[in-house]
Amino acid sequence: xxxxxxxxxxxxxxxxxxxxxxxxxxxxxxxxxxxxxxxxxxxxxxxxxxxxxxxxxxxxxxxxxxxxxxxxxxxxxxxxxx
Numbered sequence: 001x002x003x004x005x006x007x008x009x010x011x012x013x014x015x016x017x018x019x020x021x022x023x024x025x026x027x028x029x030x031x032x033x034x035x036x037x038x039x040x041x042x043x044x045x046x047x048x049x050x051x052x053x054x055x056x057x058x059x060x061x062x063x064x065x066x067x068x069x070x071x072x073x074x075x076x077x078x079x080x081x082x
Contacts, residue, residue, distance in 0.1 A: 010045055013043065013044060014045050014054070014077040014079055015040065015041070015043075015077065018076055020072050020073060020076055034068060044058065049071055054071065055070075056070050
């Protein structure tokens with residue numbers, strides 16, 4: 001029996017655990033604030049890229065009409081356990 005957890009599936013809500021080093025470098029301040037505000041919150045897993053990074057989609061927490069997509073290593077997300 002494997003002790004390794006299953007990888008979250010596309011379309012699932014996952015918790016964004018932490019900001020990867022360098023992710024915010026060079027981004028405008030409002031984007032940095034929006035991404036930082038999502039740490040610890042559920043986001044939608046949109047997919048995985050060819051390198052295995054998770055694509056996360058979320059609405060801007062402070063602006064109703066703004067949307068973000070970021071790519072992070074799988075160690076920066078966790079499946080939401082019920």
